[in-house]
Structure formats: structure tokens, C-alpha cells
Amino acid sequence: MSTIMIVEDDPKIVQLLKAQLEKYGYDAAEVTQFDRVLEDFTERNPDLVLLDVNLPKYDGFYWCRQIRSVSTCPILFISARDSKMDQVMALENGADDYITKPFDYDVVLAKIGSQLRRAYGMYASPNKERKIEVAGLALYPERLELGYQEQKVELSKKEALLLELLLSQSPRVVSRERLLEKLWDEQFVDENTLNVYITRMRAKLKELNLDGVIETVRGAGYRLKVTWGDDDAPLHS
Amino acid sequence: MRLFIRDQLWFLLLFVFQLTLLLLIFWLDGYWNPWVVAYAGFLCLFFAAVYLLIRYLTHRLIYQRLSTPVDALEEVMQPLGNAPLARALDESYQRHYRLYSEQLHRYEQKQREHNTFIQQWVHQMKTPLSVIQLLLQDQDDSQSDSVREELDRLKRGLETVLYLSRLDRFDRDFVIEPVSLRSLVQQVLSENKRLFIRNEVYPELRVDAQWLVASDEKWLSFVLNQLITNAVRYSAGKSRKVSFVAYRRGTSVALEVIDYGIGIPKQDLQRVFQPYFTGENGRKYTESTGMGLYLVREICSRLDHAVELESEPGKGTIVRILFTTEIPTLQ
Numbered sequence: 001m002s003t004i005m006i007v008e009d010d011p012k013i014v015q016l017l018k019a020q021l022e023k024y025g026y027d028a029a030e031v032t033q034f035d036r037v038l039e040d041f042t043e044r045n046p047d048l049v050l051l052d053v054n055l056p057k058y059d060g061f062y063w064c065r066q067i068r069s070v071s072t073c074p075i076l077f078i079s080a081r082d083s084k085m086d087q088v089m090a091l092e093n094g095a096d097d098y099i100t101k102p103f104d105y106d107v108v109l110a111k112i113g114s115q116l117r118r119a120y121g122m123y124a125s126p127n128k129e130r131k132i133e134v135a136g137l138a139l140y141p142e143r144l145e146l147g148y149q150e151q152k153v154e155l156s157k158k159e160a161l162l163l164e165l166l167l168s169q170s171p172r173v174v175s176r177e178r179l180l181e182k183l184w185d186e187q188f189v190d191e192n193t194l195n196v197y198i199t200r201m202r203a204k205l206k207e208l209n210l211d212g213v214i215e216t217v218r219g220a221g222y223r224l225k226v227t228w229g230d231d232d233a234p235l236h237s
Numbered sequence: 238m239r240l241f242i243r244d245q246l247w248f249l250l251l252f253v254f255q256l257t258l259l260l261l262i263f264w265l266d267g268y269w270n271p272w273v274v275a276y277a278g279f280l281c282l283f284f285a286a287v288y289l290l291i292r293y294l295t296h297r298l299i300y301q302r303l304s305t306p307v308d309a310l311e312e313v314m315q316p317l318g319n320a321p322l323a324r325a326l327d328e329s330y331q332r333h334y335r336l337y338s339e340q341l342h343r344y345e346q347k348q349r350e351h352n353t354f355i356q357q358w359v360h361q362m363k364t365p366l367s368v369i370q371l372l373l374q375d376q377d378d379s380q381s382d383s384v385r386e387e388l389d390r391l392k393r394g395l396e397t398v399l400y401l402s403r404l405d406r407f408d409r410d411f412v413i414e415p416v417s418l419r420s421l422v423q424q425v426l427s428e429n430k431r432l433f434i435r436n437e438v439y440p441e442l443r444v445d446a447q448w449l450v451a452s453d454e455k456w457l458s459f460v461l462n463q464l465i466t467n468a469v470r471y472s473a474g475k476s477r478k479v480s481f482v483a484y485r486r487g488t489s490v491a492l493e494v495i496d497y498g499i500g501i502p503k504q505d506l507q508r509v510f511q512p513y514f515t516g517e518n519g520r521k522y523t524e525s526t527g528m529g530l531y532l533v534r535e536i537c538s539r540l541d542h543a544v545e546l547e548s549e550p551g552k553g554t555i556v557r558i559l560f561t562t563e564i565p566t567l568q
Contacts, residue, residue, distance in 0.1 A: 010364050016371040054360065080363035083403070084412050084455050102367035102392065105374055169377050177434045178377055184430045190439045190477075220379070 002116055003027040005046035007037055007063065008078065009055055017050070020105050026112070034058075038066045046073065048115055050108075051095070053079035053086065061093045068094035074115035078103065132167045135226045137210065139163050148208040158183055159201055166214065170224040173217045198222065240304045241293055252285050295320040310334065348405075355402045359395050366392060389431055393466065397528055400459050404532070407539050411453040418448040418492055422481050425461045432466065436473035444483040448490050450560035456536050463529040464494040464556050471518060471554065472498035489543075489559045497553040506548060510534040 004026050008014050018028040029044045031037055034056045041049070049067060053060040064075055074097075077090045082100040090098050097111055132139045137148045141164050144155045155163065161182050165174055176194065183189045183197070198214060205213050215225045256278065263274055293300075298317045307313055313330055317323035369388055373381045403410060419442070426433070426440050433439060468479045476497035483492045501509060505516035515527040530546075533556075537544045541561055548554040 010368070012368045013364065013371070016368065020371075080360035080367075082455075083410055084453070085410060101363045102370045105371065165377075172377065174377060175379065175382060177382060177431070180434045181430055184427065184434070188426065188430075188433070188440050188442070191437070 001025065001027050002047040002120075003029055003044060004112065005029045005031065005041065005044055005049045007031045007034075007049060007055065007060070008052040009034060010052075017108070020109070021112075024109060037063045038070070041067055042070060047120065048074045048076065048112060050076050050078055050112075053077060053081055053090070061089055064090070064093045064095055072119075074119045076108075076111055076115060078108070132164060134167050134170050134224065135228065137167070137208075137213075137228075139167055146204065146208070148210060151208050153204045153207050155204065156200075158197060159204070162197055163201060166222065166224040171226065173220045173223045175221040177221075179221065238300070241296075241300045244300070245289060245292070248289075252281075256281055296322060299323055299326060352402045352405060355398060359399045359402075362391075362395055366395075385431065386435060393462070396459065396462070397526070397532070400456075400532060400536075401528060404535060404539075407536075411456055411540070413451050413453055413540075415449045416452045416454050416457060417446065418450060418483050418490070419444040419446045421454060421458060422461065422492075425458050425465060426481075429462065429465050429469070432469050433479075436469050438469050438472045438477055438479055441478055441480045444481055444492070448483045448492075450490055450492075452540055452542065452560060456540060460533050460536050460558070461494070463533050467529055468494055468496035468498070468554070468556075471500075472496045475499060476553070486559065489561050491557050491559050493555050493557045495553065495555045500550040500552050500554055501546075501548040502550050506546070509546065510544075 004021055006014050006017055006028060008017070008030075014030050018030060021028040029040075029046060031040050033040070035058075037058075051060045051064060055063070060077060060079070064077075067073075067075060075095045077095045077098045078101060079086065079090075079098070080101040087098045096115055099107060099111060130141050132141070137146070139146050139155075139160065141160050144157065144160050146153050146155055146160075146163065162179055165179060165182055176191070180189060180191070180194055183194060202214055205211070210228055212227050213224060215223045217223055259277065259281070260274060263269060263277075295318055298315075299322065302313075302317065314334060317327050366388065369384070373385055373388070422442060422444055426442070465479070472479055478497060480495040481492070482495065483490060485491075499518065502517045505514075505518070508514045509516060509530050510533075511527075512531040513527040514531070519527060534544050537558060543559040543561075545557040545559070546554065547557075
């Protein structure tokens with residue numbers, strides 16, 4: 001299990017980041033005394049450091065240099081300062097990457113994953129393969145597969161993304177906006193394309209003998225409804 | 238010269254009056270020898286002319302200065318000559334200048350402090366924004382959607398403040414390097430995806446990957462952000478498309494942001510780049526601060542990009558940025 005040290009003086013951000021990191025199987029350590037960051041570092045010996053720039057006493061650049069004098073572990077800056085100069089400064093002081101506030105969990109997690117991979121050759125998610133399951137219908141996002149009762153269908157990347165959202169929110173409604181946002185990667189997707197994806201997903205579910213699973217909620221969006229079996233308690237893992 | 242004559246007008250009148258008085262006394266006295274009279278008149282005229290000449294030559298700089306407008310403060314500080322009046326003026330100018338520059342300095346200092354404060358404050362505000370954003374990320378209902386929407390607005394507002402206050406020290410905060418227009422536009426579009434989706438407007442990208450321009454990525458992406466916000470806002474409910482097009486124009490590369498929205502009324506077209514100008518559209522859409530296009534023009538002029546704007550009410554608006562130097566693609 002990789003240990004990640006969070007050096008950030010806003011307690012709420014620390015708490016949220018910590019919870020999220022732990023959810024993804026990392027061990028998160030926070031720093032509470034900002035005048036002895038280096039001591040904490042040597043004590044915990046983390047695999048990666050998340051470092052804020054604006055800190056009480058000394059700034060993040062200072063601590064970055066201090067850590068660099070004893071370790072080559074990946075250091076990621078998280079800061080509200082987004083000028084080019086700050087980023088250059090961070091990199092020159094030994095940082096590996098720079099994330100600007102406000103940020104999304106996705107970005108932080110992806111960058112942590114890639115840094116760990118690069119530094120230690122370990123593979124992104126410290127978890128086993130992810131599996132999202134609702135009443136026996138299981139999605140494997142990494143494998144792009146959807147399985148139900150020994151049967152499996154293959155999904156496209158975007159279908160997997162959409163199903164992940166629908167499954168994890170089930171039985172709540174997911175708005176069209178949210179689905180579009182998820183789809184919108186490098187290519188810009190309009191409502192018609194979303195309709196096409198929904199139709200395709202329904203067809204795939206039908207292959208698994210599941211009909212009417214994706215329910216259209218007028219004016220709100222879509223909902224994944226458990227229409228099969230008797231176990232309708234949603235399971236997440 | 239005109240000022241000199243006007244200045245000495247009373248002297249000239251007095252002189253003419255004195256001269257006639259002198260001649261009158263000669264004449265009334267009955268002592269009328271034309272040669273002596275002419276001689277006396279000549280002497281008076283001669284000395285008066287010499288006086289005026291010397292006066293003009295020693296105070297020439299003063300008259301010149303007073304009758305031509307100055308462009309720079311430094312010009313005012315050029316010495317005016319050695320005459321007592323010139324020296325007194327010099328001293329007085331210098332005193333004024335000192336007082337003035339002290340005051341200016343104080344204001345600059347204050348302005349700088351204010352800017353630093355604003356920047357720090359914006360950064361401080363970003364932390365609570367992050368917290369709210371993180372808290373919302375696992376929420377998916379219409380209420381958190383609308384909080385997210387407001388969050389986006391706050392973020393946009395803060396960015397504008399930040400960039401406005403940074404404009405002052407622009408020269409210390411930019412790096413010109415090759416920027417790929419396509420990937421920059423893509424990146425900015427994806428930052429704004431919620432804005433597009435919410436307004437049911439979709440971007441159309443016609444920018445080839447080959448277009449590299451010399452610019453600063455950070456500032457240019459701020460400029461694009463402003464243009465996108467405008468384009469989407471004024472398209473909402475009218476058109477579902479905003480186009481991004483890049484092409485070569487002469488020696489430069491043009492990037493157009495085209496919307497097919499409400500357009501800008503003719504009487505406002507001249508003034509859209511002025512600070513705080515919101516115009517008719519601004520009154521219809523409450524969010525306008527009138528700073529967007531002003532900042533666009535300011536930033537572009539500092540980055541050496543030209544900006545053009547064409548608009549027809551009801552048809553839409555084209556904002557075009559012209560990049561002067563295209564960097565040849567390295568092979």
C-alpha cells in the first residue's frame with residue numbers, strides 16, 4: 001500500500017483528500033506541524049508527497065527543496081497559484097508535477113497514479129480490478145466488460161463510462177447534462193450522440209436478457225432500474 | 238513668437254505712447270529740428286528693439302515651452318536658460334515635479350499593495366472553492382448541479398479579477414513559446430464543457446493540428462475563455478453551434494471564434510472593447526461586467542496579436558485573433 005503525505009494547511013481539503021485517497025486504497029498521512037515537515041517526512045517515509053505552496057512559516061518551495069535533499073520520491077504541488085512562474089519555480093525546486101486549485105479528484109488521482117507508476121513501476125490502482133455491481137449486473141471498467149449471470153458483453157470506452165455513472169448512481173436519476181459531461185472528452189458530443197449511446201447500451205443489455213433497465217425519466221435524465229431478480233439492494237465495490 | 242508679442246503688447250503700446258509724448262513735447266516747445274527729433278526717435282526705437290531682442294533671446298525657451306504642448310514629463314524638466322525668470326521657473330517646475338512624483342509614487346505603492354492583496358485574496362478564495370467542488374463531486378442531483386453551475390460562475394469571476402490585477406505586471410509574467418492552437422482550443426473547450434452543455438450549445442472545431450503560433454499559453458487561454466463565455470452566452474436559446482476556425486491570412490494565422498447568436502447592435506460595436514462597457518446585450522444579460530472584451534484586447538495587444546470583431550445583430554459575431562508569427566513546425 002502506497003503512503004501519500006499531504007502537506008496542506010486547509011483542514012477540510014486535507015480531510016476530503018484523505019478520505020478519497022483511502023477510498024482508492026492509499027495510505028494517507030497528514031502533516032499537522034508546519035515547522036517540522038521534514039521530520040514528519042523522514043519519519044513516515046511516504047511514497048509520494050502532495051504539497052501546497054502557501055503554507056505557514058515556510059512555503060512549499062522551501063519544503064520541496066528540503067525533501068529533495070533527502071529523497072527522490074515524487075512530489076506533486078497543489079496550489080491556487082496558477083501563473084507560469086509559480087509552475088516553473090515548483091519544477092525548478094524539484095517538484096514532479098503541479099495541480100492548480102480548484103481541482104477534481106480525477107485529476108489528482110490520475111496524476112498520483114502516473115507518478116507512482118513512473119517512480120516505482122507499480123500499476124495505477126492499488127486496488128484489485130474495479131468492479132461495479134448492482135444486483136448481479138457487474139461492470140468491469142478496466143476490461144470494458146459487462147457481465148450478468150455467466151454472460152458477458154463487450155463495451156466501448158464511452159459505453160463503459162456511461163454505465164459506470166448509471167450503475168454507481170442507481171437507483172437515482174442521472175441527468176443528461178451529467179452524462180454529456182462524462183462523454184465529452186476530446187470530442188464534443190451533442191444530445192443526438194448521447195441518444196445513440198443510450199440505444200446501444202440498451203441493445204447490449206438486451207443481449208444479457210435485461211430489458212427496460214435504462215429508464216428514461218422525462219425532463220430529468222436516465223435511471224438504471226433493477227427490473228430483474230429480487231435482490232434490489234445496490235452494491236458498490 | 239506670437240505669445241512673445243502678446244506678452245509684450247503693453248510694453249509696445251506704452252513705448253509708442255511715450256514716443257508720441259516725447260515728440261509732442263518737442264513740438265509744443267517750438268524746438269523743432271527734424272534731425273534732432275529723428276535722432277531722438279531713432280535712439281528710442283533702437284534701445285526698445287535691443288531690449289525686445291534680448292528679452293526674446295533669453296526667454297525664447299520659456300515662450301517655446303509655453304506655446305507647445307509637452308508629451309513627456311521629462312521635457313518639462315529641460316532647463317529654460319539663465320535669465321532670473323527662467324531660473325525661477327525651472328525651480329518651480331522642479332518643485333512641482335517632485336511633489337507630483339512623490340504623490341504618484343505613493344499612489345503606485347498603494348496600487349501595488351492593493352493588487353497584491355487582490356491576488357492573495359483570489360487565491361484564498363480558491364481554497365473554499367476547491368472544498369465545495371470536492372464535496373460536490375460525489376453528489377449527483379439537480380441541486381448540486383445548480384451549485385456546480387454557480388461555482389463555475391464564481392470561478393470565472395475570480396479568474397477575471399486575477400487577470401485584471403495581473404495585467405499591470407504583465408511583462409514579468411509571460412513566456413512566449415510555440416502554442417498549438419488546436420490543443421489549446423480543445424483544452425479550453427473541455428474546461429468549459431459544463432457551460433456548453435447547460436446552454437445546449439455545441440462547439441465545432443475546424444482548427445488543424447499544424448497551426449503553431451507564438452504566444453503565451455496561459456494568457457491566450459484566458460482570452461479564449463472570455464470569448465467562449467461570450468459566444469455561448471449570446472448563443473443560448475438561439476443557435477446550437479459555436480465555431481472555432483483557424484486559417485492562414487497573409488503572413489499571419491487567424492483564429493476565429495464564431496457564434497450565430499444575437500449579435501451586437503451597431504451603435505455598440507465601436508465601444509465593445511472599452512472597459513466597463515456593457516452595451517445593450519449587457520443590460521439583457523445580467524452577468525456582463527464589460528471587462529471581458531477589454532481584457533481580450535489588452536492582453537492581445539501585449540502579446541502582439543491583433544483582434545478584429547465583426548457582428549451583425551441577429552446573425553452572430555465573429556471575433557478574430559491574428560497571430561503575427563507562425564513558428565515553423567520542427568521536423
